[in-house]
Amino acid sequence: MRHAVRAALIAGAVSLPAVAAAQVLEIGYDQSPAGLDPHIATAFATFAVINGTIYEGLTAIDKDLRVTPGLAQSWTVSADGKTYAFKLRPGVTFHDGSPMQAEDVAATIRRVLSKDIASPLASRLAAVDKAEASAPDTVTLTLKEPSAPLLASLATIAVVPRGMEANKDALQKRPVGTGPFKFAEWRPNGHILLSKHAGYWQQGLPKLEGVKFNLVPESATRQVGLTTGTYAMLPNIDAATAQQLKTNPQVRIAETLELAYTMIGMNTSKPPFDKAEVREALNLALNRQEIIAAALFGAGVPGGPLSPALKDWATDVAQFSCYKSDPAKAKQMLEAAGHKEPVAIAMSVLPRQDIKDIAQVVQQQLNKAGFKVELKNLELGQFIQDWRNSNFDIFASTNAGSVDPDDYFFRTFRTGGSTNVFKYSNPEVDRLLDSARAMQDQAQRKAAYDDVQKRLACQGPIAHIAYGQLFTATRPNVQGFSIIANRSLSTLRETTIGK
Amino acid sequence: MIPRLLAARLIDLAVILFGVSVVVFLLIRLVPGDAVAIMLGANAEVTPERIAELRGRLGLDLPIHTQYLRWAGAALTGDFGVSIWTGRPVIEEILASIGPTIELTLLALIFGAVPAVPLGALMAQWRGGAADAALRVVSIAGLTIPSFWLGIVMILALATLAPSAPMLGYVPFAQDPLGHVLRLILPAFALGLPVLANLSRLVRTAMLEALSQDYVRTARAKGVGERRVVYRHALRNALIPFVTSLGVMTGYLLGGAIVVEQVFAIPGLGRLVLGAIAERNYPLIQATILVVTCGFVIVNFVVDLLYLAIDPRLRGAR
Numbered sequence: 001m002r003h004a005v006r007a008a009l010i011a012g013a014v015s016l017p018a019v020a021a022a023q024v025l026e027i028g029y030d031q032s033p034a035g036l037d038p039h040i041a042t043a044f045a046t047f048a049v050i051n052g053t054i055y056e057g058l059t060a061i062d063k064d065l066r067v068t069p070g071l072a073q074s075w076t077v078s079a080d081g082k083t084y085a086f087k088l089r090p091g092v093t094f095h096d097g098s099p100m101q102a103e104d105v106a107a108t109i110r111r112v113l114s115k116d117i118a119s120p121l122a123s124r125l126a127a128v129d130k131a132e133a134s135a136p137d138t139v140t141l142t143l144k145e146p147s148a149p150l151l152a153s154l155a156t157i158a159v160v161p162r163g164m165e166a167n168k169d170a171l172q173k174r175p176v177g178t179g180p181f182k183f184a185e186w187r188p189n190g191h192i193l194l195s196k197h198a199g200y201w202q203q204g205l206p207k208l209e210g211v212k213f214n215l216v217p218e219s220a221t222r223q224v225g226l227t228t229g230t231y232a233m234l235p236n237i238d239a240a241t242a243q244q245l246k247t248n249p250q251v252r253i254a255e256t257l258e259l260a261y262t263m264i265g266m267n268t269s270k271p272p273f274d275k276a277e278v279r280e281a282l283n284l285a286l287n288r289q290e291i292i293a294a295a296l297f298g299a300g301v302p303g304g305p306l307s308p309a310l311k312d313w314a315t316d317v318a319q320f321s322c323y324k325s326d327p328a329k330a331k332q333m334l335e336a337a338g339h340k341e342p343v344a345i346a347m348s349v350l351p352r353q354d355i356k357d358i359a360q361v362v363q364q365q366l367n368k369a370g371f372k373v374e375l376k377n378l379e380l381g382q383f384i385q386d387w388r389n390s391n392f393d394i395f396a397s398t399n400a401g402s403v404d405p406d407d408y409f410f411r412t413f414r415t416g417g418s419t420n421v422f423k424y425s426n427p428e429v430d431r432l433l434d435s436a437r438a439m440q441d442q443a444q445r446k447a448a449y450d451d452v453q454k455r456l457a458c459q460g461p462i463a464h465i466a467y468g469q470l471f472t473a474t475r476p477n478v479q480g481f482s483i484i485a486n487r488s489l490s491t492l493r494e495t496t497i498g499k
Numbered sequence: 500m501i502p503r504l505l506a507a508r509l510i511d512l513a514v515i516l517f518g519v520s521v522v523v524f525l526l527i528r529l530v531p532g533d534a535v536a537i538m539l540g541a542n543a544e545v546t547p548e549r550i551a552e553l554r555g556r557l558g559l560d561l562p563i564h565t566q567y568l569r570w571a572g573a574a575l576t577g578d579f580g581v582s583i584w585t586g587r588p589v590i591e592e593i594l595a596s597i598g599p600t601i602e603l604t605l606l607a608l609i610f611g612a613v614p615a616v617p618l619g620a621l622m623a624q625w626r627g628g629a630a631d632a633a634l635r636v637v638s639i640a641g642l643t644i645p646s647f648w649l650g651i652v653m654i655l656a657l658a659t660l661a662p663s664a665p666m667l668g669y670v671p672f673a674q675d676p677l678g679h680v681l682r683l684i685l686p687a688f689a690l691g692l693p694v695l696a697n698l699s700r701l702v703r704t705a706m707l708e709a710l711s712q713d714y715v716r717t718a719r720a721k722g723v724g725e726r727r728v729v730y731r732h733a734l735r736n737a738l739i740p741f742v743t744s745l746g747v748m749t750g751y752l753l754g755g756a757i758v759v760e761q762v763f764a765i766p767g768l769g770r771l772v773l774g775a776i777a778e779r780n781y782p783l784i785q786a787t788i789l790v791v792t793c794g795f796v797i798v799n800f801v802v803d804l805l806y807l808a809i810d811p812r813l814r815g816a817r
Contacts (some may be wrong), residue, residue: 024634032774034584034778035584035585059537066564115552118553120550156589168586169586173585173586173587187595187766188585188592188595188596188766188771189766189767189770189774190669190766204501204713214668214764215764215766216668217761217764217765217770218651218761218762218763218764220651220654220655221651221667221762221763222761224654224657224658224667225668227658227662228658228662228663228664228667229662229663230667230668312725355688379530380531380777381530381777381779
């Protein structure tokens with residue numbers, strides 16, 4: 001007991017220098033981040049805590065998912081598309097008080113590319129040959145080949161102070177960025193507290209004194225916490241939770257169509273899904289509207305390879321012939337492909353409630369169309385291992401999606417792509433992806449990606465099911481927050497707590 | 500007497516810790532999906548070379564017996580390694596989380612054990628009556644209701660009945676002593692109820708057995724008052740199985756704390772180890788299990804000492 005009291009005293013003493021309570025936004029947050037280094041910890045759990053709050057990139061993504069200036073106020077691109085010069089915003093300081101200069105940005109790029117850091121983001125900068133500070137306020141990136149998605153990718157590369165190129169530990173525990181909030185305290189399994197960065201470059205922001213991410217794993221506890229006022233915000237919640245909270249007069253719900261999608265992945269390296277017709281049959285067997293109604297509480301839209309949220313890029317699903325559910329035709333296609341008996345397959349299921357629900361509906365639908373599906377509910381570690389080793393017939397899962405088509409398509413569908421666990425290989429798709437990433441002209445790029453979407457929609461290795469609605473629930477007095485489809489909480493800088 | 504008992508227990512402890520460490524070490528590595536795969540996540544864009552490199556840095560590429568010997572050697576010198584994910588020494592992480600769990604377990608034990616004795620004694624005294632039957636039904640309910648369900652129901656009930664009560668989440672003692680204790684009441688109750696049910700039934704049975712013994716009949720024949728017969732003669736004998744169960748129950752409470760901490764968002768050992776298992780944080784899992792094992796063995800040692808206090812016959816024996 002004395003131990004307990006002493007531990008409690010120490011813990012209390014640590015959290016005493018907290019910020020004034022009135023304008024600290026209390027957030028009920030479900031997952032404990034695995035670390036706060038923006039180049040190492042890249043899961044959603046970390047992303048929402050640090051993106052646009054602690055850290056910013058050279059570019060930024062706005063509410064409409066378009067690339068806007070971030071820490072770079074402008075940029076120029078050479079005619080051959082291989083040299084980018086970024087002019088930095090003046091008056092930006094890091095949380096440690098040092099000014100942000102071109103050398104810091106160049107060091108950041110080198111850090112992401114360094115073998116020591118082994119950043120999962122390195123592939124996003126694969127085209128970068130070198131990064132230099134060509135003037136105190138200008139960074140020049142030289143590319144090996146033109147890369148159209150570079151500007152969108154840079155929004156996800158957080159700028160950190162120089163001197164971190166070989167340091168894997170410091171930022172994990174004590175992040176330092178340029179964002180509106182600076183790191184104040186992390187109590188493992190307790191909370192993460194951010195406080196106002198007084199030297200933030202944007203005048204008058206942030207409006208809050210601080211943001212506190214309370215780590216609360218149990219969904220019922222978070223919900224009660226919001227309705228009773230313990231928490232003022234539950235960010236990025238699912239449809240089921242939003243439905244339950246909607247009726248409460250003390251709760252406001254913001255929603256947007258999400259970039260992330262639910263999907264069925266197929267292993268094209270072995271029968272039966274090595275045949276394009278069998279993949280098309282699976283698409284025909286699915287009834288996406290029914291899945292959305294049954295498993296997502298109606299909160300979502302059927303989607304193709306790109307989210308309808310990407311208005312500049314996505315092809316309307318009405319143009320995909322296989323999106324009109326037709327179990328009888330699916331059965332015929334299977335028979336034509338030589339499958340007289342029901343095709344026995346196993347479906348691995350990501351351990352997340354909405355995915356489990358979807359998997360059950362999909363199982364029913366496929367069984368009606370000439371498949372015989374066995375569900376495999378796996379523990380997360382096992383699921384990831386099977387996924388990485390391509391040890392599956394099909395799997396039900398979800399994926400984050402990206403702002404630029406290339407980021408998702410190239411690594412997923414290009415032969416040998418880093419997340420092409422389906423072992424999909426289509427020379428025509430490869431050619432289109434290779435050429436589109438080098439194009440500068442938007443219309444030309446769009447034409448290429450239209451073609452890619454058409455090829456992937458029905459016969460690709462992924463049957464895209466739905467893009468769900470993403471919800472954030474707040475108390476009525478929380479103002480100025482806007483929800484963003486990529487789950488970033490960057491608009492917390494404009495958020496205030498009213499009466 | 501006590502030094503001999505202590506020595507025997509210390510030897511037990513060493514053997515148990517060795518056994519537990521081997522089993523934990525093996526089991527967690529037999530679970531499919533290793534730390535590196537989980538760390539990099541399902542959608543990380545990572546090459547096999549980087550996976551191999553990370554595995555090498557964590558020492559996960561060595562044969563398993565080499566890994567164990569390395570770890571055990573360091574552990575014997577007090578070095579339990581660092582958390583794979585945060586890079587902090589695991590001992591630091593455990594110390595930061597152990598306080599709430601000890602408090603919660605103690606509170607739950609008090610909730611569960613203290614009322615169990617009078618309740619059990621009363622049930623025995625009233626045996627066969629309506630009150631006994633009612634209490635037995637309640638205690639069976641208490642035994643079968645899972646703590647996490649009870650916890651969630653209590654949270655929901657509280658939100659409806661007293662929405663402004665500050666009973667959610669966790670605040671450190673120094674920051675708000677009253678709020679700190681208030682917030683532990685519900686979880687301790689959820690955790691302690693099955694213990695209360697279990698122990699009161701145990702006391703009842705033991706009391707009934709004791710009350711049918713010859714010495715009780717003799718006491719009654721001598722004209723000793725009924726109250727004195729029950730509480731002085733019978734209860735004291737009935738307490739031996741009760742105290743034994745206390746030790747076992749502590750183990751149950753430590754396990755139950757994992758679930759209850761999860762429901763009530765208490766940053767204790769249970770959440771630490773649950774998170775560690777999910778992310779395959781081997782050093783943290785190993786050290787936490789060893790600490791919990793030590794705690795369990797120590798509690799049972801204290802139980803042995805309590806025997807001596809309750810049963811004078813044991814003091815001369817052994």
